Amino acid sequence: MTAVAEQIGPWVNEFTRQSPAAPWLQQLRETAFRRFAELGFPTTHDEEWRFTNVASIARKDFPVALPNIAGAALDDVKPHLAKYAAFHQNPFVALNTAFLNRVAVFRVPAGTVLEEPIEITYEATREAAVHPRTLILIGANAQCTIVETYKGRGQYLTNAVTEILAGDGAVVDHYKVQQESASAWHIATLQAQLGRSTNFSSHSISLGGALVRNDAGVVLSEGAEATLNGLYIVNGTQHIDNHTVIDHAKPHGASHELYKGILDGSAHAVFNGRIIVRKDAQKTDSKQTNKNLVLSDDAVIDTKPELQILADDVRCTHGATIGQLDAESLFYLRSRGIGKAEARSLLTWAFAQDIVDRIKVQSLRDSLEGILFEKFHEHAH
Amino acid sequence: MSLLEIKDLHATVGEREILRGIDLTVNAGEVHAIMGPNGSGKSTLAQVLAGREIYAVTAGQVIYDGKDLLEMVPENRARAGIFLAFQYPVEIPGVSNMYFLKAALNTIRKNRGLEELDAFDFLNLVKEKMKLMEMDQTLLNRPVNTGFSGGEKKRNEIFQMAVLEPRLAILDETDSGLDIDALRTVAGGVNALRGPERAMIVVTHYQRLLNYIVPDFVHVLSEGRIVRSGGKELALQLEESGYAALGIEDEEEPVGKV
Numbered sequence: 022m023t024a025v026a027e028q029i030g031p032w033v034n035e036f037t038r039q040s041p042a043a044p045w046l047q048q049l050r051e052t053a054f055r056r057f058a059e060l061g062f063p064t065t066h067d068e069e070w071r072f073t074n075v076a077s078i079a080r081k082d083f084p085v086a087l088p089n090i091a092g093a094a095l096d097d098v099k100p101h102l103a104k105y106a107a108f109h110q111n112p113f114v115a116l117n118t119a120f121l122n123r124v125a126v127f128r129v130p131a132g133t134v135l136e137e138p139i140e141i142t143y144e145a146t147r148e149a150a151v152h153p154r155t156l157i158l159i160g161a162n163a164q165c166t167i168v169e170t171y172k173g174r175g176q177y178l179t180n181a182v183t184e185i186l187a188g189d190g191a192v193v194d195h196y197k198v199q200q201e202s203a204s205a206w207h208i209a210t211l212q213a214q215l216g217r218s219t220n221f222s223s224h225s226i227s228l229g230g231a232l233v234r235n236d237a238g239v240v241l242s243e244g245a246e247a248t249l250n251g252l253y254i255v256n257g258t259q260h261i262d263n264h265t266v267i268d269h270a271k272p273h274g275a276s277h278e279l280y281k282g283i284l285d286g287s288a289h290a291v292f293n294g295r296i297i298v299r300k301d302a303q304k305t306d307s308k309q310t311n312k313n314l315v316l317s318d319d320a321v322i323d324t325k326p327e328l329q330i331l332a333d334d335v336r337c338t339h340g341a342t343i344g345q346l347d348a349e350s351l352f353y354l355r356s357r358g359i360g361k362a363e364a365r366s367l368l369t370w371a372f373a374q375d376i377v378d379r380i381k382v383q384s385l386r387d388s389l390e391g392i393l394f395e396k397f398h399e400h401a402h
Numbered sequence: 403m404s405l406l407e408i409k410d411l412h413a414t415v416g417e418r419e420i421l422r423g424i425d426l427t428v429n430a431g432e433v434h435a436i437m438g439p440n441g442s443g444k445s446t447l448a449q450v451l452a453g454r455e456i457y458a459v460t461a462g463q464v465i466y467d468g469k470d471l472l473e474m475v476p477e478n479r480a481r482a483g484i485f486l487a488f489q490y491p492v493e494i495p496g497v498s499n500m501y502f503l504k505a506a507l508n509t510i511r512k513n514r515g516l517e518e519l520d521a522f523d524f525l526n527l528v529k530e531k532m533k534l535m536e537m538d539q540t541l542l543n544r545p546v547n548t549g550f551s552g553g554e555k556k557r558n559e560i561f562q563m564a565v566l567e568p569r570l571a572i573l574d575e576t577d578s579g580l581d582i583d584a585l586r587t588v589a590g591g592v593n594a595l596r597g598p599e600r601a602m603i604v605v606t607h608y609q610r611l612l613n614y615i616v617p618d619f620v621h622v623l624s625e626g627r628i629v630r631s632g633g634k635e636l637a638l639q640l641e642e643s644g645y646a647a648l649g650i651e652d653e654e655e656p657v658g659k660v
Contacts, residue, residue, distance in 0.1 A: 375495070
């Protein structure tokens with residue numbers, strides 16, 4: 022058997038064991054599974070996966086479990102399902118699509134303003150592979166907030182795909198909180214398609230997991246504005262990889278991206294931010310920033326901007342920093358009687374606070390502040 | 403017993419020796435002015451006393467309240483009552499002034515065997531001290547020194563000093579960057595804290611500040627040593643005839659600072 026066949030063998034069994042679905046869905050699953058079988062699991066020879074080795078997933082023989090949510094009827098969303106998150110290039114998206122079963126579907130009708138956030142919590146309770154799938158369809162000029170939370174116990178694989186379609190003039194505030202167990206694998210793809218003059222923001226907070234890969238992609242139509250913020254905090258031997266793709270397909274779009282990471286122990290973080298400005302997309306205004314605070318000698322960060330600019334009248338800036346706690350700030354705090362450990366945790370907290378402050382959902386901000394407070398006190402003592 | 407006794411203190415940064423044998427005794431209740439041109443070691447002395455780790459003490463001794471000060475980490479010096487008003491207060495985005503000061507005060511109070519202040523009592527104390535410094539209360543909710551003007555930063559230093567009530571306050575060029583009105587306010591805040599239990603070391607390049615904070619003793623520092631000591635009239639003499647009259651070279655003011 023070839024290496025690929027060896028890897029996908031167990032998945033074939035799980036695939037054939039699925040309960041049958043409507044013919045169109047069955048066909049979609051099969052197309053996706055075939056694609057997964059062709060691609061196989063990525064290796065570090067693939068440019069997109071250069072710093073993230075998923076061999077530990079490929080080796081593992083997982084049973085497949087269904088997500089802990091009630092699935093929606095899928096016939097109605099057939100035109101949208103698997104349309105935004107392409108599975109031709111990404112084997113994990115292909116795998117998720119091959120196991121399409123329970124899909125969380127949310128529709129926000131045109132012109133509606135949702136006061137309360139849409140909250141989706143995926144919780145893994147078994148040692149299995151779960152393929153959560155979320156589809157959010159937001160009508161023109163609608164406004165909503167979405168909070169996705171991922172958590173669980175034990176060793177499992179979460180392989181999630183979320184697709185968002187935002188109609189013209191919609192205002193969408195999206196949050197993804199990743200609090201998987203310390204031994205979990207978490208692979209997730211977010212793909213958002215933005216209509217004209219939409220205002221979309223997505224905040225990715227990544228705290229848990231042993232190996233984490235987030236792919237966040239946005240395609241902007243004319244006059245759309247996208248904000249991608251991220252906070253990742255890793256310790257021990259945790260590995261976190263954030264890949265983002267902001268695709269300015271049409272003119273007059275704006276994007277702002279700020280990802281901040283805190284690394285301790287011998288953790289490894291990867292940030293790869295691609296910004297595409299298509300030939301048509303004149304007057305694009307785009308800014309990308311990645312800042313990393315490295316608290317130990319053994320932590321490693323690989324950060325890379327990737328700008329593909331095909332239009333000529335645009336403004337694109339990017340910057341990345343990797344640094345330690347500021348010695349002058351530490352001395353200032355200590356000179357006022359604050360102990361060294363507490364001063365360190367206070368400054369670390371302050372570094373993260375910048376992202377937390379941008380969270381508009383009060384309850385989420387409060388709970389995150391609590392989590393971060395405990396985390397950094399742990400760090401400090 | 404003196405509150406502070408510095409004996410033959412030598413300190414270096416990197417390869418360069420900056421303090422070359424300082425001797426100074428400060429008793430409770432006294433205000434000592436340390437004057438001198440740029441590069442004479444004034445700020446280094448202030449920072450060494452506060453425990454800044456970039457300076458290495460290569461010789462000498464500092465006894466504070468009967469204890470070996472040089473053995474203490476910066477936070478323990480602060481808890482024992484030493485306060486440095488920074489020449490360049492550090493901006494710390496993300497940490498609110500209020501949180502910072504409450505944490506500092508309660509750590510110091512705990513060390514003095516006092517009860518920690520709750521939010522209500524703390525706020526009352528802080529409001530009173532802010533009034534003294536003519537400070538805008540909104541500064542409390544802003545991150546430490548972040549976006550503060552030069553004058554606001556200096557006021558914030560003296561405000562912190564008023565809240566923390568040190569036994570030995572070291573003011574490092576507190577007058578730099580202040581206009582005359584701000585200088586009066588800051589000096590007023592400092593004078594309000596003068597008392598028989600508290601000593602102050604006021605580091606300054608110019609005599610101007612000493613019109614408002616009148617020292618008991620003036621010391622002139624040159625090339626890492628105290629070359630002259632006297633009463634407050636020494637400062638006036640320096641103002642009139644300059645450092646050159648004492649045979650001290652005054653370097654040009656560095657451009658771009660403050």
